[in-house]
Amino acid sequence: MSSGDATLLAARSLSKRFGGLAALDGVSLTVRRGEIFGLIGPNGAGKTTLFNVLTGLYPPDAGEFMFDGERVSGLKPYRIAARGIARTFQNIRLFANMSALENVMVGRHVRTRAGVAGAVLRGAAARAEEHGIERRAFELLDYVGIAARAAQPAFGLAYGDQRRLEIARALATEPKLLALDEPAAGMNATERAELARLLERIRAGGITLLLIEHDVKLVMGLCDRVAVLDYGMKIAEGDPAAVQRDPVVIEAYLGGALA
Amino acid sequence: MRWLGCIAVAALLIALPFAVDVVLGRAWVRIIDVALLFVLLGLGLNIVVGFAGLLDLGYIAFFAVGAYSYALLASPQFDLHWSFLVLLPLGAFVAGVFGVLLGAPTLRLRGDYLAIVTLGFGEIIRIFLNNLNRPYNITNGPQGITLIDPLAVGEFALNRSYTIAGFTLAPVHSYYFVFLACAAAAIFVSLRLEDSRIGRAWIAIREDELAASAMGINTRNLKLLAFAMGASFGGVAGGLFASFQGFVSPESFALLDSFMVLCMVVLGGMGNVGGVVLGAALLTALPEALRYAGPLQKEWLGEIYVDPSDLRMLLFGLALVLMMLLRPAGLWPSTMRRRELAGGGEPGVVR
Numbered sequence: 001m002s003s004g005d006a007t008l009l010a011a012r013s014l015s016k017r018f019g020g021l022a023a024l025d026g027v028s029l030t031v032r033r034g035e036i037f038g039l040i041g042p043n044g045a046g047k048t049t050l051f052n053v054l055t056g057l058y059p060p061d062a063g064e065f066m067f068d069g070e071r072v073s074g075l076k077p078y079r080i081a082a083r084g085i086a087r088t089f090q091n092i093r094l095f096a097n098m099s100a101l102e103n104v105m106v107g108r109h110v111r112t113r114a115g116v117a118g119a120v121l122r123g124a125a126a127r128a129e130e131h132g133i134e135r136r137a138f139e140l141l142d143y144v145g146i147a148a149r150a151a152q153p154a155f156g157l158a159y160g161d162q163r164r165l166e167i168a169r170a171l172a173t174e175p176k177l178l179a180l181d182e183p184a185a186g187m188n189a190t191e192r193a194e195l196a197r198l199l200e201r202i203r204a205g206g207i208t209l210l211l212i213e214h215d216v217k218l219v220m221g222l223c224d225r226v227a228v229l230d231y232g233m234k235i236a237e238g239d240p241a242a243v244q245r246d247p248v249v250i251e252a253y254l255g256g257a258l259a
Numbered sequence: 260m261r262w263l264g265c266i267a268v269a270a271l272l273i274a275l276p277f278a279v280d281v282v283l284g285r286a287w288v289r290i291i292d293v294a295l296l297f298v299l300l301g302l303g304l305n306i307v308v309g310f311a312g313l314l315d316l317g318y319i320a321f322f323a324v325g326a327y328s329y330a331l332l333a334s335p336q337f338d339l340h341w342s343f344l345v346l347l348p349l350g351a352f353v354a355g356v357f358g359v360l361l362g363a364p365t366l367r368l369r370g371d372y373l374a375i376v377t378l379g380f381g382e383i384i385r386i387f388l389n390n391l392n393r394p395y396n397i398t399n400g401p402q403g404i405t406l407i408d409p410l411a412v413g414e415f416a417l418n419r420s421y422t423i424a425g426f427t428l429a430p431v432h433s434y435y436f437v438f439l440a441c442a443a444a445a446i447f448v449s450l451r452l453e454d455s456r457i458g459r460a461w462i463a464i465r466e467d468e469l470a471a472s473a474m475g476i477n478t479r480n481l482k483l484l485a486f487a488m489g490a491s492f493g494g495v496a497g498g499l500f501a502s503f504q505g506f507v508s509p510e511s512f513a514l515l516d517s518f519m520v521l522c523m524v525v526l527g528g529m530g531n532v533g534g535v536v537l538g539a540a541l542l543t544a545l546p547e548a549l550r551y552a553g554p555l556q557k558e559w560l561g562e563i564y565v566d567p568s569d570l571r572m573l574l575f576g577l578a579l580v581l582m583m584l585l586r587p588a589g590l591w592p593s594t595m596r597r598r599e600l601a602g603g604g605e606p607g608v609v610r
Contacts, residue, residue: 086474095466095467096466098459098462106463106474109460114456116488118455119456122451129456172474173475
């Protein structure tokens with residue numbers, strides 16, 4: 001398969017069990033190149049588990065997934081990152097005591113090569129690479145709008161800035177697919193609007209987005225297609241407006257009482 | 260201005276052993292030599308504990324591996340007398356291999372669990388050295404290995420005194436310069452590693468291993484690299500120690516020595532190269548300085564009330580407690596540790 005293929009990510013019958021609980025139960029989905037794909041569902045539906053499987057943090061118990069034409073399910077997280085899937089975390093996981101700039105520089109690790117000899121001897125190649133890392137990291141901070149915070153330790157940043165920093169760090173790995181786990185959580189309306197613009201810009205730059213989000217307005221405004229998970233199963237997929245009207249989806253969100 | 264500072268520091272360091280010799284006596288020059296070895300050990304452990312965040316309580320084992328590698332291949336034990344130019348790199352390499360041997364099975368462990376396994380590893384090495392004299396005598400058991408070759412190039416051996424232009428260059432002086440050069444190299448390597456792609460990856464693993472792996476860092480290889488690099492510093496220090504003492508035995512590599520090195524790292528300022536150097540210097544000098552507790556008692560109180568050796572360790576312990584209370588991030592903390600203790604937080608938990 002070539003990279004001209006319209007399908008970027010194809011998951012087939014992914015399952016993941018934790019003890020007796022089926023966190024993911026035969027989930028299949030397809031993400032196309034260049035789209036913003038939304039993953040929604042009630043709390044505990046398995047969205048984050050799916051993210052963890054797709055980024056290699058959990059091996060799937062059954063099923064497999066192809067990324068960019070190659071089978072990547074079961075690979076270690078760092079290998080999946082090298083293939084081009086980057087992510088952010090629902091409960092922000094920055095390198096708390098490193099500066100914002102250093103956080104993004106860590107993201108460049110997977111695209112750079114210098115080893116111990118390069119670090120100690122600092123030859124021309126190693127120096128050039130190090131400059132490149134720093135320059136790119138700074139550009140990315142600027143891109144997400146927090147260049148002024150470059151020298152601050154990550155833990156000291158405002159909440160919204162921490163979310164942006166996580167995005168910048170993920171972008172530093174040069175992903176083809178950027179997976180965002182509730183990027184708008186804890187943001188106010190203005191910040192959400194800014195975030196939506198940032199995500200649009202990232203997509204315009206050629207990166208496909210996979211988005212877990214609770215904010216319906218954001219999902220409807222931003223996503224080309226959405227999939228709905230409930231109790232580890234996919235119950236709907238398609239155009240956001242159609243999915244929103246789907247009685248099965250309404251039932252899942254509002255429970256049996258109103259149905 | 261900067262050059263002037265460098266020249267002044269260099270002149271100071273060159274004059275130091277001779278000045279100390281005149282003012283405090285030759286025993287103190289020896290103490291400075293030992294302190295420099297501890298600088299090497301502290302910096303090695305700092306890579307593992309300070310940078311990569313892997314708590315190692317058996318670090319002295321790598322010192323032992325380096326010391327015995329040197330001792331076995333440069334002594335009458337097997338009648339081998341290899342040059343230190345081969346043996347010091349070899350010691351670094353062998354210790355590095357042992358570092359990987361310790362690291363590989365403990366990759367999944369963190370914090371206290373890792374600490375317990377490394378503690379066991381340290382003891383295993385010591386007990387092996389103690390018992391590898393039967394059925395074949397390799398290490399000579401508890402008696403240790405004697406008559407180890409000094410560092411020597413041709414006829415010039417460091418265990419002899421030389422007189423140059425009226426200056427007496429005793430063995431403690433010549434070893435001082437060798438150790439100083441090694442410590443300087445270790446400082447240089449540490450600083451460069453810290454501010455590099457590798458160093459950032461180690462610190463990222465320390466801060467949040469899971470996030471680091473999701474960002475594309477091969478945490479397994481980098482943790483093994485940290486163990487190997489840290490251990491190789493210990494291996495070099497061990498070789499230098501063996502040649503300096505001319506004698507090694509398992510009792511030089513006890514649990515307490517591992518803790519001492521860890522204390523130097525933590526107390527000096529974990530993760531900060533300057534802090535570790537300071538910690539190593541202070542914690543080597545302090546117990547020696549406290550030997551004066553006996554004579555001073557006699558002088559001031561007319562009689563020795565508390566056994567000097569007891570009092571010495573008592574005061575040492577007290578000093579450790581006080582230092583940790585007053586400066587919890589270490590005497591000279593890294594900027595990151597300062598941030599952490601100034602309300603930052605737990606690595607990995609941001610909120």
